[in-house]
Amino acid sequence: MASLRPVTLAKSRMLPLGEPWKALVPGGGLRRGATVVVEASPGFGGLSLALSLLTASSANGHWAGVVGVDDPGVVAMAELGMDLRRVLFVPRPRGAWAESVADLLDGVDLVVVRPPSRASHGVARKIMDRVRERGTVLIVLSEPHASWPLPPDLCFAITEARWATSSRLDARYLNVRVSGRGEAGRASEHVVILPNRKGRAAAT
Amino acid sequence: MERLLAIWVGELSREKPDGSTLRDSLALLDALCVFCPFAEIVRLGLYVLPVRGPSRFFGGEEKVVAMASDTVHDVTGYEARVGIADGLFCAELAAREQRVLAPGATASFRRAQSLEVLGRKDLTTTCRRLGLYTLGSFADVAPARVGERFNKHALELHRVARGEVGELAGQRDLRLAQRLRNLRGEHEQGSEQLGFFGQRGAGDDRAFAAAHRVRRRLGADALLVASLQGGRVPEDRATLVPWGSPLVESRDRAPWPGQIRAPSPATTLLHPVVVQLRDANDAPVLFDARGVLSAEPTTLLLTHYARRTILWHAGPWPLVERWWSRGRRRAHLQVVLALGEAVLLVAESGRWWLVGIYD
Secondary structure, three states, X not given: OOOOOXXXXXXXXXXXXXXXXXXXXXXXXXXXXXXXXXXXXXOOOHHHXXXXXXXXXXXXXXXXXXXXXXXXXXXXXXXXXXXXXXXXXXXXXXXXXXXXXXXXXXXXXXXXEOOOOOOOHHHHHHHHHHHHHHOOEEEEEEOHHHOOOOOOOEEEEEEEEEEEEOOOEXXXXXXXXXXXXXXXXXXXXXXXXXXXXXXXXXXX | OOEEEEEEOHHHOOOOOOOHHXXXXXXXXXXXXXXXXXXXXXXXXXXXXXXHHHHHHHOXXXXXXXXXXXXXXXXXXXXXXXXXXXXXXXXXXXXXXXXXXXXXXXXXXXXXXXXXXXXXXXXXXXXXXXXXXXXXXXXXXXXXXXXXXXXXXXXXXXXXXXXXXXXXXXXXOOOHHHHHHHHHOOOOOOOOOOOOOOOOOHHHHHHHHHHHHHHHHHOOOOOEEEEEOOOOOHHHHEEXXXXXXXXXXXXXXXXXXXXXXXXXXXXXXXXXXXXXEEOOOOOEOOEOXXXXXXXXXOEEEOOOOOEEEEEEEEEEEEEOOOOOOHHHOEEEEEEEEOOOOEEEEEEEOOEEEEXXXXX
């Protein structure tokens, strides 16, 4: 059954993205209702990338939820430029991660989730329907061998990570393959700096 | 669970029509904060403070207990009931019984309580008919069986009974902190929990409602909010507190010499993991008293089987703080591993700990 909903402007259907993603993603933002998958092996910057997608929205006053990330690096998030006052954390959802995500989707604009176990087809379908219905953005952190069972609207895959060092860790260069559906159909590969010396994301 | 000293003042738990209750509560809270800055008011009549620090400072828990009851008597003239236990739920019960539980005795104390302390009459009645009279016998029922028979509120109570969750869902009065602040005349922006910065909009209300739903589903301490405070290393600077607990607004802009600079690890382990560093001859690498490493580390042992080659390291950066306590000597080391991951290690009390992953 079709439901009526208020007319929204194209601009308000987009959540802003910061540097360097603005230039790499079609439309320059995250479309509301979209599911984004960030694919990386553990320790290769997947979490940093997912959080960096939140920063511009968070700084603009949007609420965000972070589910299933056991030990979030709060300092790193602040360095990325997030407004921590509008971030809700559910670090250990104890098997109810899908329900927690569904609860949060009703109230916040972006949700980052690292599923503690592989999501089943049915659960993924339900969550993505909910995301579309509520007009939020879901960012799923997945590992290459336990990927999200359904094709996402946008996918960031980290293929390589290199650290630049001086007397300390300076910056990390990430090779990121951006692909997706529709406008983002053609995959493209980019090198971004995440984090740089200030802990932020930057273009090379 | 944190060891807490709870103070129960029955006379302050019911609000009198003349408004004196709030004023007395505030005066008492201020007096308690003098000897423990982390004292907080949970709801009217119930105060709680982490007891570990004060007991070490004043020389024993009995002294802190005596000081607490003296303070209540001096400030309000009422008699206080004081108790010590782990976690807010048991601390309140201990206070009502005026008992100081020895470390480790909280579990048996909780198990011996009658079911009425959970505050749900329906649950108590049903459990009685099932032959369950104490929290312990209720806790022994498998969670799945509880879920079959009761609703999800009972599951929450079951977690409390098992000691997995430290406080009851309704134990805190979430509005009280704000009321006291209003009474004190503080209307400063941004001091309210979750920072509603005066311009609380529809988005904030929606987030609030969602947060309540998650809390109801997973328990009071599953939903956290973050704040930053002063400190030198990431694990000291970040605090995650349960949503709804009074937030200490820190405006710490002081310089912290020796602060580990950005970038910080995106994963900061709440409970650091012991790891080992080995040199080329497979001998342990130590951080010695002069602040240098005993040898060049070449291998990181996460467990016995997970050995990772070290490509590069920076540090150690010793932290000079609390030099009077020997175990506090800490130093940080940044390490890049063979495949390209980077981790942050800390040397403390003669061992290496994994504290952060640059994920």
